[in-house]
Structures are given as structure tokens and as C-alpha cells.
Amino acid sequence: MALALPQAELSAENRAYFDKCLEKLGFVPNVLLSYAHDDAKLTAFGAFYNDLMLAPSGLSKLEREMIAVAVSSVNRCYYCLTAHGAAVRQLSGDAVLGELMVMNYRAAALSARHRAMLDFAVKLTETPHLIEEEDRAALRAAGFGERDIWDVSAVASFFNMSNRMASAVDMRPNAAYHGQVR
């Protein structure tokens, strides 16, 4: 961490959250440790993130992680490419798919649904001012409903925030991610 922010006293809920991470993952993701300088910010971030990535949605968890990595590839975010690249590998069981999302999603043999989803997410990342009704129409044509479009947009938008936060404070991914599901 490039910023020298001492960890705050955490609430019982956030301590329990970290304990659960340790139990399930064997470590607390460094992004959470980076927010732990302020208990309220950690709480708000955790709630927002968990709703986004884990709540019921027309998008599978793998699809949300694919968006995360394709967006992070545009923004060249080392933290997110590492952590969410590992997530794509784990959820898909496909090591090559994870690499393709990191390197160039266009080179992957994607379903029409997944191609439309990632094309929208990447256009929204690169040129948000050019997104128009025809872009939403392309998602609908690929079978996405109105709420699904919200969710594609929300995940893509979130990682445009998270990529920048990670770069701004030089977050470093936990070492454990690198070797997972290779």
C-alpha cells in the first residue's frame, strides 16, 4: 500500500467479515484491508460490493467476474486483473478463459450473449459518452432484460471505480491469487 493509513478500530460486523474471509479464503483480500482505515467506509464498500457481486441477478457470478476482468483490462488495473482473473478461473474451471479476459476478450470463443455483454461493458468503460439506445438494444437482442442491463452496467461501472481506487492508492493483490486454478 502506497498510502500510510493506520487501520481503524473495526466494528464487530467488520471483524466478523474479516474472520469469514480468513475462514473461506485463507486471507483477507487486500482491498478490504485498504478500506479498513475507516470503519464506516469499509462497511459501505462491503455492502455495496456484496450486493453487486453476490445478490440474486440474471447474471451469473461468473458473468459478473468476466465483466470485472474485461473492464480491468482496459484500465490495466494490476490488483483487479489478478484477483478477479483468479475468480474467473475458479468459477469457470477454465484457466484459459481467465487469461483471455485479462489479455483480450475479443480473442475468446464467446457465446453471442457473452460477447454482447462484454462489448457493452468495454464501450461503457472506454467511451461512456457514446453509449446510446442502440447499445442497450444490442443487449436486449442478445436476450438481456431491463434489470439485466442494469446489472451489466452496474458491474462495469463499479470496476471503473474500483480499478481507479486501486491504482490511486497502489493496492497490491494477495499473493495467493496468482497460482489459483492454473
Place this chain on the structure above:
Amino acid sequence: MALALPQAELSAENRAYFDKCLEKLGFVPNVLLSYAHDDAKLTAFGAFYNDLMLAPSGLSKLEREMIAVAVSSVNRCYYCLTAHGAAVRQLSGDAVLGELMVMNYRAAALSARHRAMLDFAVKLTETPHLIEEEDRAALRAAGFGERDIWDVSAVASFFNMSNRMASAVDMRPNAAYHGQVR
């Protein structure tokens, strides 16, 4: 709103939040209405946003709004430029400052502190992968502490999310913003 998402049954807390908006602003900001298709998402967004923009910080509320507008100018987000441009005009009492943030912050006669703050925010927006230690050092040289750097980064990063969300679902600003503090 380009997406046809029916409003959800809102929790008492979110109904109270909307009532408070009506009382203080005379309207509920459309960004909140757009999240109201899902009570949990509205809650998470509101909590995250309010901590970011209103919680105690080394950055004044005006400074946070200036970052919001300068970032939204890069991303050409009609919603955020309108709503947060109005906020800059209101908090500063300076109609021209609001316009300058929308049009080209480099044309404003800014203090060294504000120039450094906006240069960082805009570089983080345009080329997050190029942010390095020397960019943080420039903020420190302009008097920002470690926690302030977090806050500059967090506001700039957030609007990179919010700009994209607004473009993705075609959010439209409340009409009231346009005439405020001209």
C-alpha cells in the same frame, strides 16, 4: 429513464430518505429514483454516496463537488454535469466556477491546491494505469495528507462509476438544477 424498471416497495429508511430530499431540495434526485427499483441497491448506494460526499474529510464539500464535475466533464455525463455543476455553483456562490468545471477546469484561476487536486482526479480518470508514486507526491507537495489523498481518489473514482451508470441507463437530471445560482 431509458430502462423500464418498476419502483420497488421501499423500506421505511429509504422512504424517509426520499421525504428528506423532498423537504430539503423540493424533489428527489433522479439518480435515487433510478436505484429505487431495488430497495437493497438504493440503500447501498445511498450509504456509499453519503459517506463519500458528506462525511468529515480534509476535503471541503465544495472540493468534493469540484472533483465530481471535473471528472464528469471528461466522461461527458449529462446527468452529473448538471446536478453537480449546480452543487458547485451553490456551495461556492460562484456561477462562473461551476461553468469552468463543466467546460475546462484548466481555464479556471485555481489555487495550487485545487489545481493539483483536479489534475490528479482527471489523470486518474483518463489514464488510471499511468498513476504512480510521483502523482501522489504532487498531491503531498500541494499540502494533501495521506487520508486526503484517499478522499480525492475516492471521489474521483466514484464519479467514474456514477458517470457510467448514468450514461448506461440514460439518467436525466431533475429540471430544477438548470436554473440554480446563475
Place this chain on the structure above:
Amino acid sequence: MALALPQAELSAENRAYFDKCLEKLGFVPNVLLSYAHDDAKLTAFGAFYNDLMLAPSGLSKLEREMIAVAVSSVNRCYYCLTAHGAAVRQLSGDAVLGELMVMNYRAAALSARHRAMLDFAVKLTETPHLIEEEDRAALRAAGFGERDIWDVSAVASFFNMSNRMASAVDMRPNAAYHGQVR
């Protein structure tokens, strides 16, 4: 004005031009004052500008101002966005339309004619080397005649000059524009 150029002795015609501005607008636009360091340059600029923006044309005065602002938005010209943004508001009586031209014309609910006109003007601004016959064909398909295409091109091209001149010498808009037709 960032350049320290003393005003020249003006010809009777240019003095009358300034008097007419004072009478009609209440002020002499700063762009004219900036050219007033050289009477011949002021004369040439005024003649060129007035033919372009006021002479009979298949484009209405409002359409010419809409092009001016959309082009100035690409170039982020504080002077022209302010002065011609006010002109759009005045000629249309629509405060929001002026803001949309400044912020992102794609977010405006434009007629097919106006969308084609601004798409051409903005492409000509951003990537003039990519303009080809099919771009002119798109204007024709939207109902523009040959002379209209010349006029769209001439206005868009002119503001690519004027935006740069304003940035080069740091022209500042007259304060009166900001509050007009809000």
C-alpha cells in the same frame, strides 16, 4: 487576455461595429476586442464571421449556433462554449438545449436532421481525415442540399479555428453571457 497587445487605432467602420454591439448587446464581445490590436485583422475577421453566421443560408441561425457549441465542446473552448451556449439558449428559448450542446449533444432529443448535422460537424472536428463521400451522403439523406453541406462544413470548420485562437491567447468571455436565458 493573456497576450499584452495594445488596441490599435480603429477605422470608422470598426468603431461603428463596436458601437452597434454596445447598442444591441450592451457590450463588445471580447473576441472582437482581442482582434482590435490590428484594424485589418479585425475587419477581416468580422467580415468572415458575419457572412458565416448571419448571411442567408439553408441553415437557421440556431442551427449554426448548435454546430458552434457542439464543436466547441469537443475542443473544450471556454470562451466559445460560454458565448455560443448563450446564443443557443437565446435563439431556441430552451435553456436545457444550450446545456446539452455544451455537455454531450448525443444526450439531446434531436430531430434526425439535427443529429446528422451535429454528427458530421463533430466527426469533421475529431477526425477530419476520415470524412468521405459516405459522410456527405448521410447529410443528403437527412435532407441537406449541396450548399447546406458547404454551410455545415464552414461553420464547423470555422469554430475549429476560433476555438484554437481563443485557447491560444486565453480569451475570456464577457460576464454577461453566463446568466442569459437560464
Place this chain on the structure above:
Amino acid sequence: MALALPQAELSAENRAYFDKCLEKLGFVPNVLLSYAHDDAKLTAFGAFYNDLMLAPSGLSKLEREMIAVAVSSVNRCYYCLTAHGAAVRQLSGDAVLGELMVMNYRAAALSARHRAMLDFAVKLTETPHLIEEEDRAALRAAGFGERDIWDVSAVASFFNMSNRMASAVDMRPNAAYHGQVR
């Protein structure tokens, strides 16, 4: 010419202008013929152009032509690169200098004055919104006075108009330029 605009009845002054071109150059430059669909526009353009490129200035005619070509190279304007590339070759008597302005002015062995002049002109062309006081200061440091800075800016700005006009209507250079001073 891609636009089918019939030539207008020309004023005596413009007929004399064309005759003078024929006498001195052996041809009427196609840019003038393209404006000849409207006598008033031809008059305004000719007056503006001749003041810019021929009136007394701290910049030599060759320097003005060098700016014209370096700017036209950024915009890849076939008409202007051909016509003004020939002008650089003729005024300098240096065929290679003309080619360097067309291809990449940075590869030329330029004086500090000429390098500063072209760096300013090209930055003004590519990113006018980034021009600030330090850019003008660089010109001053290279020996340019206030009026010279105006003239560098005016020539660079003009060709940003003229390049776009030529691309917009597909102007074609007179064949005679190609073989001059090779």
C-alpha cells in the same frame, strides 16, 4: 470537388484576383474556385487569407507556410499538404524541408525558434484545451513577442479550419503543385 456548387457571377475584384493568380501562378488555386460558388464568401475568405499569410508579421512567409504544413500533417489534409508543401519547398529552396513538414516535423533539424513554433502549433492542433500560459512562455523563451504569438496562433488556427473545409468538400489540389521544386 465532391460538392456540385455552380460558380457564381464574380465581382470585378474577384475576377481581377483570379486573373492575377493565372498571371503569377499559371492557374487559379482550387481552394479559391471552391469558394467561387458565392462571391461574398470568396471575398471574405480571400481577405482573411491574404492578411494572414502575406501581411507584415514577425513571422516570415516561410515560417507561416511551415506552420501550415505541420498542422495539415496532423489533420492529414491532402489539399493543404500538397499546396503548402510546395510553398515550403519554393520559399526555402529546400525540397527535403518540405517533405519533412509533411511527414514528421520532429525529424527535421530545426532551429530552437522553429521547433518551439511548430511544437506550439501542433499542440494547439491536437489538444487545444491543454494550451496554457506555460506554452506561451515557451514561445517567449524562444524569442517570440506578443504579436508573434498571435500570428503563430492565427496561422495554426486557420489551417485547422482550412484542413477541415478541404476534407469536408473533398477539395483537390491543382496538379501543378506536385512537381514544383523537387
Place this chain on the structure above:
Amino acid sequence: MALALPQAELSAENRAYFDKCLEKLGFVPNVLLSYAHDDAKLTAFGAFYNDLMLAPSGLSKLEREMIAVAVSSVNRCYYCLTAHGAAVRQLSGDAVLGELMVMNYRAAALSARHRAMLDFAVKLTETPHLIEEEDRAALRAAGFGERDIWDVSAVASFFNMSNRMASAVDMRPNAAYHGQVR
């Protein structure tokens, strides 16, 4: 040459190669002299280059040179634009075609075959990560076979190497090229 690399002892084959250049061209192209600091590198480069540009192919030598210049125009390589611009003029006997390849190939009146060929080459140069099956399909639709697609790609790719090598070490074209076939 900006790099001070002394010429190596050349093999008999490379001495013969240089002699043949002198006999046929009147000079040894400076690109070959620049590789002559290392006999093995000169050999490898010469073999690779001669196979690419001279071996039997579905592309004519002129077509290969047109690709070379259009690619070099994107990369603004002074050496390659000069040397291969001359080659286009010589092989086509068309001085204007050479200039058009240097300045903006889109302004040339090209056959559908040549337009497709150069569009592919330039897209491959500017955004190689966006090349997909539909780009190859466009070449096939213009009559190119599988091996032809390889050859278009190979020539375009090679000049992306050669342009960079020339810029990296500041290669300067032989003066003789400038006046050829004007």
C-alpha cells in the same frame, strides 16, 4: 544515424548484396547500412525483407509498396515514407499516387481491392487487438485468397517493425529518393 555503431566486417554475400545495390540503384539504401554493424543481423534482415517484398505473391510489388507507405504514414516514419513513397511512384509511374499514400490513402481513387487491402493494413497498424474474423472476411470479399491475406498481413506487420526501428535509431533516407518520378 543517431547511433554510433561502427560497420562490421561483412561476409562475401553481403558485400555482393551492397555491390548489386550500387549497380542497380546507384547507392546502398541507408537501412542496409544501418544493419551493417552486425553481419548476421544484416543477413537475417536482408533475407526476411527480400522474401517479403520480392518473392512470388498474389500481391504485386506495387501493392506491397502501397501497404508499406500507408502503414508508414500512420507511424509517421520519415525514412520509410521517403524510400517507399519513391517506390510507389516508380512502380506505378504515378507521382500523385505516391503522394496520396503518404498523406491520406483515403483520398485516393482506389479500386475496391486496394481500398480493402489498405483498410486492413491500417486497422492492423492502429488497433491490432480489434482485428477479427470479419476483417479477414472483408479481404476475402474483395477477392483476396488465404495466402494473399497472409501476405497483406505480413507486409503491414513488417513495416510496423521497420518504421519503429527507423525512428528508434533515427535512420535517414538516401537523398536520391526525393526527386525520383516527380
Place this chain on the structure above:
Amino acid sequence: MALALPQAELSAENRAYFDKCLEKLGFVPNVLLSYAHDDAKLTAFGAFYNDLMLAPSGLSKLEREMIAVAVSSVNRCYYCLTAHGAAVRQLSGDAVLGELMVMNYRAAALSARHRAMLDFAVKLTETPHLIEEEDRAALRAAGFGERDIWDVSAVASFFNMSNRMASAVDMRPNAAYHGQVR
């Protein structure tokens, strides 16, 4: 392989080359198979490549592979990122270094020498027309000699060719690379 080019009859030398690959690597790299449609092209490519990456040089083999991956990251070449990313991991024994070259070399903790080397290679990749004497001076200041500058340039330039060739014909990396040295 997206192109359907049948493998040619190979020379004894190229058959031996493939046998050596099989013996040392367990497979023939797909890039070589893709050139095998033409024995002369395979020979020329192999000779050029092997001199570049394996011949004696002031740059270590690892340094040449680091350049290969950093350049391929700019161009988002799936083939080269996979194959040369594995090479960086193998030659360095550092799995994370390989990932950093793929994702964003600026996030790696590099020596001043390696940072200067990669900054030059990436600038040469992104904006070759902006490389000037001061860029070479930065390499010299980091301890690179004239021949070393040639070699940095040659490797960076080569992968600008190879990345494009791989994208143009849709080369796919051998599966074995993915799991190496994780």
C-alpha cells in the same frame, strides 16, 4: 488458425528445427507452424527471430522477453502475451513478474535500468513518431550502450510486427504455456 494454409514440404533444416523444438519444449510453437505454409518464409522468420532473441547481446534473454511482453501488452496480443509471459516466468523464476509484464509493467518494482528499457520500448510501440534523441539519451543515462539501444529497439520493433501478424491470422498459443511456472 483462422487462415486455411496447408503446410508446405519443409526443408531438412526446418524439419530439424521442429524436431529440436519437440525435444526441448515438447511441442512446436504454433507461430512456427503458422509460417510452415511456406518453407522460405519459415526459414527467414526463424533466422531473424533466433538472432534477435538468442544471439549474444548486452541484454539478457530475460530482458528481451520482458520487452516482448510489455510491447505485446500494449497491442493486446493473446498469442505473444501467453507464450512470452511464460518465458518471463521461466527465465526469472518469478511468476508475479510475468503477470506484471502482461498487466501493467509500471506496477512492477523494477530497477532503473529495466524501467528505462521498458519505457523506451512502450513509447516506441505507442508513438514511434515521438521518439527523439532525448529518448535515446534516457537509455544511455540508464547505462545502455549504443549497441544495447539497437537491441532494445530491435526487440520492441520485432514484437510490433509479431503481435500484428498473430492478430492478423488469429494465431493461438500452445496450451502448454498457460500452466508453466505458476
